[in-house]
Each structure stands twice: as C-alpha cells, then as structure tokens.
Amino acid sequence: MNSAESLHRFYSGFAGKYDLFMPWDQRIRRERRFFKYVLDANNVSSVLDCFCGTGFHVDMLSDMGYDVEGIDISPDMVGKAKENLKTKGYDSRVQQGDVKALENKKKYDCVLSMGNSLPHEFGDDNILRALKGMYGALNEGGTCVIHMENFDRLYEDREPFIPSMHxxxxxxxxxxxxxxxxxxKKVVFNILSVIERGGLPEFAVDTVEYYPLKTGRLxxxxxxxxxxxxxxxEDFKMSPQGKEGTYDIIMVAKKQ
Structure with missing residues (x-):
C-alpha cells in the first residue's frame, strides 16, 4: 500500500473521531489570538486552508470575519467538514483537492497548513510540490502559516508515548x-481510542504514518x-523556537 492509499484508509476510519480528541473549543482558546495578530498584521482578508480536515479553521476564521475556503485530499474529511459547517452555511467553502495540483486560478492573502498535515506528504519532492502549490495560490505579499510536530525534538527524545487525551x-x-x-524515513503514530457511549465502550486502533520533516529542512x-x-x-503564544523545547513548530513566511 502506498502512502496515499494508507492516508485515505486512515482518514476513512478516523474522520468521525478526529474532533473528539481535538475539541474545537480548546483549539479556539489556544489559536484565536495568534491568528488575529498574524492575519491582521499582514493585512489578510482571504484565506485558503490547504489541509482543512474537519473544517475547524474555516469555521473559526470565517466567524472572525475573514473570507475562508478549504481543501483536503481526503473525501472523508471533506465530508465531515461539510457536515460540521452546514449549520453555519459554510459547507460550500470546502472542497476535495490536492495542494500539489492547485491550478492557481484564485489567489489568497494567506495559505494554511495546520495540525501536522504537511508531513503527510512523503519525501522532499512532494513537500516542495506542496509548498510551491501554496506559494502559487498566494497574492503578492501573501502570508503562509505552517504548523506541525517538531520532529527534531521527537527524534531527540524518542518518547514512545506523547500526552494522551481523556x-x-x-x-x-x-x-x-x-x-x-x-x-x-517515517514515524508511525498508533492511536488507541476508547469511545464510551451509554456505558458501551468501543475500542479501535488507527495507524498513520508521517514523513519526519526536520525544521531546518522545512x-x-x-x-x-x-x-x-x-x-x-514553538507555540501559539509566538515564543521563539527553542525557548521551552516544545513538540510544536509554527512557521510564518512571506511571498515577496
């Protein structure tokens, strides 16, 4: 099974659980101030979330007054995003698409890759194609925001477990x-989930692979x-990388 097939298989089984371990209210408290500062400081009005997942950033940033659209390569994640966004009328803003194949017919002031999405692309060639797709989708002077795991730190510590959620x-x-x-050349996340409703627990193990893209190479x-x-x-408080040595990396770059 190639990486694309593996990715589709993972999200076909995990799309319905994704928002359970990444609750939107917690993410809003963590990220809203960061985006307000970065987008306003760079005169952003339009945004493309290039790996939109279940629609969190489309929802939050639309509520904040920005013109936001999203694409995702996984039909299951796009379906879940449309379901999440339907009550607010934002569901038409998300479509299935591959950032590596953007036709660049429409330009945006900002492009996003959040939640460790970029390392789903395996190999430097695919990472570069994705970044070029993001670059091409930007207006002149546009802003790119990338959030992912700090693989330098993960590989330094080699912790077999990262903080879990209950x-x-x-x-x-x-x-x-x-x-x-x-x-x-890869890092494998095995996710054991126990979802209990009405006293009946359901157990599952979902596995997803990432390309261990180091910060310097990115x-x-x-x-x-x-x-x-x-x-x-290293966090959404915009602490300089290396201050505390977290497992997060956030990069902000410009198209000049």
Missing part, C-alpha cells in the same frame, strides 16, 4: 492513547519554493 462529559467518555514508532524547502522572511515559533 475526557468525560454528559455524552460519555473519550480516551486516546498515542504510541509512536520511530524509523529513519526552512530550506520554503526558501526553495520562493518564500522569504521565514520565522519559526
């Missing part, structure tokens, strides 16, 4: 446990794609 509310209990396998590929003024942070 939540209990009126609907039931959600538990996710992440077990990681490290290889030279910076080089961004520059090769044409981006300039590349800045990196």
């Amino acid at each position: 939540r209990r509310d009126g609907r039931g209990t959600d538990t996710f446990i992440f077990a990681i396998e490290y290889y030279e 910076r080089e590929l961004l520059a090769e794609a044409g981006f300039q003024d590349i800045r990196s942070y």
Whole structure:
C-alpha cells in the first residue's frame, strides 16, 4: 500500500473521531489570538486552508470575519467538514483537492497548513510540490502559516508515548492513547481510542504514518519554493523556537 492509499484508509476510519480528541473549543482558546495578530498584521482578508480536515479553521476564521475556503485530499474529511459547517452555511467553502495540483486560478492573502498535515506528504519532492502549490495560490505579499510536530525534538527524545487525551462529559467518555514508532524515513503514530457511549465502550486502533520533516529542512524547502522572511515559533503564544523545547513548530513566511 502506498502512502496515499494508507492516508485515505486512515482518514476513512478516523474522520468521525478526529474532533473528539481535538475539541474545537480548546483549539479556539489556544489559536484565536495568534491568528488575529498574524492575519491582521499582514493585512489578510482571504484565506485558503490547504489541509482543512474537519473544517475547524474555516469555521473559526470565517466567524472572525475573514473570507475562508478549504481543501483536503481526503473525501472523508471533506465530508465531515461539510457536515460540521452546514449549520453555519459554510459547507460550500470546502472542497476535495490536492495542494500539489492547485491550478492557481484564485489567489489568497494567506495559505494554511495546520495540525501536522504537511508531513503527510512523503519525501522532499512532494513537500516542495506542496509548498510551491501554496506559494502559487498566494497574492503578492501573501502570508503562509505552517504548523506541525517538531520532529527534531521527537527524534531527540524518542518518547514512545506523547500526552494522551481523556475526557468525560454528559455524552460519555473519550480516551486516546498515542504510541509512536520511530524509523529513519517515517514515524508511525498508533492511536488507541476508547469511545464510551451509554456505558458501551468501543475500542479501535488507527495507524498513520508521517514523513519526519526536520525544521531546518522545512526552512530550506520554503526558501526553495520562493518564500522569504521565514520565522519559526514553538507555540501559539509566538515564543521563539527553542525557548521551552516544545513538540510544536509554527512557521510564518512571506511571498515577496
């Protein structure tokens, strides 16, 4: 099975659980101020989320007053996004698409790759094609925001587990446990989920592979794609990379 088939298989089974371990209210509290600062400081009015997933950023940024559209290569994630966004009338703003094959007919002030999405692309060639697609979709002076795992730190620590999630509310209990396998050219996340509703737990293990893209190499590929003024942070408070050594990397770059 190739990486594209593996990715589609993973999200066909995980799309319905994705929002359970990444609740939107928590993400809004964590990310809203960051985006308000970055987008307004760069005079952004239009945004393309190039890996829109279940529609979180389309929803949040639309609510904040920006003109937002989203694409995702997974039909299952796009379907879930449309379902999530339908009540607000935003469902028509998301479509299935591959950032590597953007026709660049429409330009945006900002492009996004959030939630460790870019490392779904395997190999430097595919990463570069994706970055060039993002670059081509930008207006002159546009802004690119990329968020992903800090693979330098992950490979330095080689922790077999990363912080898991457990939540209990009126609907039931959600538990996710992440077990990681490290290889030279890929990192494998095994996600054990226990979803309990009405006293009946459902157990599942979903597996997804990522390309372990290091921070320095991402910076080089961004520059090769044409981006300039590349800045990196380790959290949504815009702390400089390396201050605390978190497992997050956020890069903000410009199309000059």
